Amino acid sequence: MDKIRIKNLELFAKHGVFPEENALGQKFLVSADLYTDIRPAGLTDDLNASIDYGMVCHKIKDFLEQHTFRLLETAAEKLAWSLLTEIAGLKKVTLEIQKPWAPVxxxxxxxxVRITRGWHTVYIALGSNLGEKETYLRNAVESLNQADGCRVEEVSEFLVTEPYGYTEQDDFLNGCLCLRTLLTPEELLALLHKLEQEAERKREIRWGPRTLDLDIIFYDDLVMDSRDLQIPHGDMQNRDFVLRPLAQIAPYVRHPILKKTVGGMLADLEHSQKI
Known part of the structure; x- marks a missing residue:
């Protein structure tokens, strides 16, 4: 990925733990690596095809001068979020905020303090088999699109599928969406659980009926196993109701462990079901 570098932008702001730092202020130096696709600008010589680093410098200066934070960590986090959500074409940013007059x-x-933050591509499976199924799914899509640090990029068709595991229940309506997000996997999981709770989902029977089910299938090429979260989803390759809608929007996305594309996994599953 291409990079535009801003080094040691000098400004005067009021960040610090001590009251006098918040009142009197001091000098800060900010460096930023802006990750974007520079090729269109390089081919056209058009500033509109790149990121205006002069504009970014003024954004950094205005943000840090107009806000006051106790911690450099918070200043860096909030500034990165502001840049990523407001600057078109910015995919990732590395920020370093220096405090040369630190009162130690x-x-x-x-x-x-130096941090790197950026947009992540996530695929999420949606399902419902209680009440107004389509309404639950569409409300979830809209809520995710409106959530801070989230942008829904594409949504599959909603497909009617037979229940999986526990079969004594109504058919499901299933779909998948592609999400761009600044949230970590754990933060995104908490958001999905919140949306499920707002839909009054009850977890009484494993694979049982539910108003809304939201599962993270892929998060970039991340592989993780924790007590609460497994990425990629551990059983996705065996779930027709995940692979069919996912193949509509991401047929060539490759499973980071199995090394098979979504389309390939769907073909394998359909072949095994015929056998």
């Missing part, structure tokens, strides 16, 4: 009572050159 010892001689030093500077104290700094």
């Amino acid at each position: 009572g010892l001689p030093l050159e500077t104290v700094s």
Whole structure:
């Protein structure tokens, strides 16, 4: 990925733990690596095809001068979020905020915080088999699109599927969506659980009926196993109701462990079901 670098932008702001820092202020130096696709601008010589680093410098200066934070960590986090959500074409940013006048009572050159934040591509499976099924799914899509740090990029058709596991229940309506998000996997999982709770989902029977079911299938190429979350979804390759809608919007996305595309996994599953 291409990068535009801003180094040691100097500004005067009021961030710090001590009251006098918030009142009097001090010097800060900010460096930023802006990750984007520079090729269109390089081929056309058109500034509109790139990111205007002069505009970014003023955004950084205005943001840090207009806000006051106790911690450099918070200043960096909030600034990164602001840049990523407001600047078109910015895919990832590395920020370093230096505090050369840090009041530590010892001689030093500077104290700094450095973070990297960016947009992630996530595929989420949706399902419902209680009440107004389509309404539950469409409300979930809209809620995700309106959530801070989230942008729904594409949504599959909603397909009627037979229940999986526990079969003594109504047919499901299933779909998948592609989401761009700044949230971590854990933060996204918490958001999905919140939306399920708002839909009054009850977890009484494993694979049982539910008003709304939201599962993370892929999160970039991440592979993780924790007590609460497994990515990629551990049983997706065996679930027709996941693979069919997912293949509509992401047929060539490759499973980071199985090394098969979504379309390939669907073909394998359909072949095994025929046998």
